[in-house]
Amino acid sequence: MIEFPEVICGLIASYACENKLLPWIDIDKLNWEGLSLNTAAIELLTNNPKKINWVYLSGNPAVIDLLTTNQDKIDWNMLSTNPAAIELLTANPDKIDWWSLSGNPAAMPLLLANLEKINWFNLSGNPAVIDLLTTNQDKIDWWSLSGNPAAIDLLTNNPDKINWSSLSRNPAAIDLLTANQDKIDWNMLSTNPAAIELLTANPDKIDWWSLSGNPAAIDLLTNNPDKINWFNLSANPAIFKSTKKEIYECLLLV
Secondary structure (H helix, E strand, C coil): CCCCCHHHHHHHHHHHCCEEECCCCCHHHCCHHHHHHCCCCHHHHHCCHHHCCHHHHCCCHHHHHHHHCCHHHCCHHHHCCCCCCHHHHHCCHHHCCHHHHCCCCCCHHHHHCCHHHCCHHHHCCCCCCHHHHHCCHHHCCHHHHHCCCCCHHHHHCCHHHCCHHHHCCCHHHHHHHHCCHHHCCHHHHCCCCCCHHHHHCCHHHCCHHHHCCCHHHHHHHHCCHHHCCHHHHHCCHHHEEECCCCCCHHHCCC
16 A cells, blocks of 8 residues: 655645635636646636646646546656556556656655666655665765655755755755755745745745745735736645635645
8 A cells, every 4th residue: 555645645635625716816817837737726727628738737636537537638757746646657657757756755666666767866855765765875866855855864964965955945954944044045945835934034035936836825925916926826725725624734745
């Protein structure tokens, strides 16, 4: 049985919710390519099939039924990144893009069975394979690993190998970043859902293009609509509010 990381479990658990756009969002400003990436935009996408971007949609784990019934429209490179598409990928092994699959947190069984096909750059960012990375440290890409939320112990034990730009996007590294603010990449930090307190304390350092896609930044974005990047905001699941139970906070996925 596949054991998903907690963030993936929370993401998948939210799909049953019915989501509505927040009242202040102007639907005419939304970007349909960005929306095609949005895990909370399923109803809107389903109701506007001609506006769907199928390349981006192929990476959206919330629409696996739609992808399964439209396999001729799938982009298999993007699908290989999709944690909900393992059954579909397993049924079409000749279409798998192994570079993309190496970063897929749901693909561990496939990756372990095909070690010779792994791309170690992408694998180094995969939170589901930390044991494999720990036993193959000579193959690790430390830039990619620095963004891996499951790799904090490995990074802490190898501080000279940390890439601080990549670490700045890592939601599990907020204590380390707070203690080393001179090393922060603020553009990358603006994508980090765990960094809202730090960003709010340093508003002049916020990169609003990056922040527009940050699901934890919806209050900041609401109060600064003139600074929003609408492509990134369109991909942000926090522009929707669940009409059932609140969307699990693990939607703050990187």
